[in-house]
Amino acid sequence: MHEIAAELPRKRVTYWQAFPTWLRIAGLSFGGPTAQIAVMHRILVDEKKWVGESRFLHALNFCMLLPGPEAQQLATYIGWLMHGTRGALTAGLLFILPGFVSILALSIVYVLYQQVPAVDAVFFGLKAAILAVVLQAVMRIGSRVLKTRAMLTVAIVAFLAIFFLHVPFPLVILAAGVAGLIGHRLAPLWFPTLQPHAKQGTEKVSDLKIEPGEQVNPQVVAVRATWSRTLFVAAVWLAIWWLPIGLVALIFGSDSVITVQGVFFSKAALVTFGGAYSVLTYIAQEAVHRYGWLKPAEMLDGLGLAETTPGPLIMVVQFVAFLGAYHNPGEHLSPLAAGILGSVVTVWATFAPCFLYILTGAPWIETLRRSQVLSAGLAVVTAAVVGVVLNLAIWLAVHTVFRTVHESSLPLFGFKLHWLTPEWHTLSFGTLLCMSVAMVLIFAIKRSVLVSLAITVGVGLVWYAVLGTR
Incomplete structure (x- = not known):
């Protein structure tokens, strides 16, 4: 029976x-x-x-x-x-809703109560622990893709280009993708495809057939991948994506911080290959140095909030936008209202493209999945991401462990070489201690990220309580 x-x-x-x-x-x-x-x-x-x-x-x-x-x-x-x-x-x-609500609430608490010693102490320990989490991301991504000397070389070149030469992040990603497409054709053993979740050859070509018990909609699965349908859906979602940003520009002006954020994070959404940590280097440097929306230490606070709340890590952009709009509200909005609106517009600009990609590309999935050339291009992009994330880790570490950091530069063969110069007397021993504790917990004892963050925050609270300083 x-x-x-x-x-x-x-x-x-x-x-x-x-x-x-x-x-x-x-x-x-x-x-x-x-x-x-x-x-x-x-x-x-x-x-x-x-x-x-x-x-x-x-x-x-x-x-x-x-x-x-x-x-x-x-x-x-x-x-x-x-x-x-x-x-x-x-x-x-629904996947992003809990994170959106959590980070919005925590962003409001952050700007209103940051000067409260207990709140400041929590973020003191949290930002030190996040440095260990970023390094863990470097090692995790690296173990997946750096399996040949060519892929390791890509990672090293990407790091040198972005750290010392300040090559724009989108250009690094574009160059890596082109190198992967060409390299796989010329030397497939040097530039292998990326197979992160299943061994090559184990997937069924008949995957689009509905298996017994599956709850997929036969009418949806049967949708034909045609260019007319693709162009129509793409046009609809491009309008959904850009009309709210255009409306903000119409109401507040094209030079308002909220409009600038909508355009900037829309561009960032197009180059988020290899995980959130890859594009965070680009976002952090642009938001801190070009736009002045927040400080490096505040960027780490945002990463801490994103790591401890549900939802994708890229939700940290919501915190960045909130602080940027809060500090630059313009003439028409209060700081708090500007921060909330900046959060909403930025989350919209970040995730509307995701629906565009899925709803236009899903019917083409079988063709794309079987493309070894595209997979190789992604693999080389991910290798470059290792160097990009390493740059993020070093940049954040130097700005967090030292209270004062200067950027030095030197002309070299037509380029300008950049490096960071900390003032050594501004070294924060408390941050160094918390970061060391997080490193031991994550790499030596193999504790989870949430447990490591909680323990490191506790260490920071004790340090703050005993010495009353960082």
């Missing part, structure tokens, strides 16, 4: 039956993309059995080819498979 019952077709899960599960996944989306993808796999594949293993990996490999947070895009894609555009919007928006 049990075997016969198991073979009977399952009744399709309705939109409203799936809604609580997407809420549950959103509430558990802590710990970065690896942990978030693991949560979705456990719930959607193992527990609910709404999608099969092959289809899950199929969708994930597609999302890995896209700029932006792959975990949020994976949720959006599976939501689309189950309930079309409505399902995609629900799964994707």
